[in-house]
Amino acid sequence: MHINLISDTITKPTPEMLSAMFAAQVGDDVFGEDPTVNTLQEKAAVMFGKEAALFCPSGTMTNQIAVKMHTQPLDEVILDHYSHVYQYETGGYAYNSGVGVNLIAGTNGKITATQVEAAIKPVHDWLPLSRLVVLENTANKGGGSFYTLDEVKPIRQLCRKRGLKLHLDGARLFNALVETGETTQDWGAQFDSVSICLSKGLGAPVGSLLIGDQDFIKNARRVRKVMGGGMRQVGYLAATGIFALENHVERLKIDNNRAKVLGETLQSLPWVESVRPVQTNIVIFDLKAPLMADVFLKKLAEQGVNAAPFGPATVRFVTHLDFTEEMLEKTVEILKGMKN
């Protein structure tokens, strides 16, 4: 049995998804004529109580389009120092939008209204203009931690008062919502734009959605095109996204619970220094010296379990649709058997 805990992006389309692809009606989406893409976009917009949505090849693209749309060159984006937009998008904010970042050292990838307020710059010729705040939910590098709506609302109010836009990188938003019971409509109402990934926990092979108002999405289509993201008969992929939104949201609770079991197991092992609080489907833990991540991961791989380093002595496990109960039991057994 091969077990892969590297990321929730590694899942393969299910047989039902493949059937949905075969059955999809398609057209040229650059002309807006792919009915399956249009259905997916309308579905996502309605889910979040917004007017429109845009299907894109990746979450990097949906975030980058959002930054581009909300800013002008010489502006500044306020965000947590762990943010995907800052850490893992190749510095695209500078390249695509000509903006800087104002990084906040939050708690497990989360920032507060007080921290945002302190970060907003006064208006002077010699300072960048604070224009956009980006929140990430769940926070990936933050260990899968999540915001509640009560934490987001003061940030929203502050942004309104100070004239800043608010974007949500909701790559794994649904992993949070199955825990809090909060709704997509409530979340949509707090943000000017929302990005969600279909290819993470939801298990679709490709794709993300940018969600916002009509004018915003109309212009975002132009930015997607200039980034090379206008696709043709892409309804074949959109069909898997529709299936995922209809069938794979509630089951994320299972992934979250399996991650908790892994976290509790690790907590009890003598060679583990500490485990970050497991809130969703990500488990980040530190190894006890002198054990290093590369040595540990090699031993783990020899027993058929693959995972990713997250620092010299830090490791990340991510649970997902293709990580079964049987695999969970096997992984727990392997971890408990490791002496290191």
Ligand SMILES: *Cc1c(COP(=O)(O)O)cnc(C)c1O
């Ligand atoms: C995965 C991810 C993205 C988008 O990544 P792509 O690989 O470009 O689809 C954006 N934000 C977060 C927090 C992510 O984990």
